[in-house]
Amino acid sequence: MTDTATPTGPDADATFFHGTRADLGPGDLLMPGRAGNFAGGRPLSWIYFSAALESAIWGCELAAGDGRQRIYIVEPTGDWFDDPNLTDQKFPGNPTRSYRSRAPLRIVGEVESWAPHPPEVLQAMKDGLARLKAEGKDVIID
Template sequence: MSASAGMFSQSFFHGTKADLKPGDLIVAGYQSNFTDAKPLSWVYFTATLDAAIWGAELAAGPRPERIYVVEPTGPIMDDPNLTDKKFPGNPTLSYRSRDPLRILAEVTRWQGHSPDRLQQMKDGLARLSAEDARIID
């Protein structure tokens, strides 16, 4: 189901290692944080800080982990990678859009997952990759 971004009165977050500032746009057409697949035709975001923390912690590259408060600039839909496959009903409040996300602010104080939990998640993603599973539609 698609909805207009203006319908929401909640905050949305995007976890990454990209160095951005308020007013910048996150656009489709970049590599996923989680796979070596072709560039994505969607931008992904969440309404939970925990999911954004995962995005930042699992992002590839040497840059510092960052979480941004974002504003969708167009229609959004539930992220089928999570809502259809792992968490029916979208309890993770994960979304995607073909339109850019505008950076409103950076979340500068957040607590990451424990090193053991982070390694478990990375091991799980590596297993999926070795099995050639499609992680992202």
């Protein structure tokens, strides 16, 4: 937890989402220190989330594992910041509304219905990520 009574960060009044395959429920915490989907399975010191449902859809569709794809509605328990993996490198100005925090995210609900990407669009994204990995450009700023 941070020193402030109320956590702060960009998009403070937004609804936040986290896409995953983890089977959790309201009140559960998503914690930093877990293996990242885009970090070759190594633990990350941040937890990632977004104020854009589209970003969370990508998160659950690309998440490692065989569990059901889920999008949780979350609230940060500590301060949060722009995700430099996207905002500094790919999408200046943060149009994806992607953030990260070193504090846990509390699950407050689940998005029950959302439209997945068409299979060819999802495969194109996976191919692009595989290409970045093959080129050694799949670096995560942790």
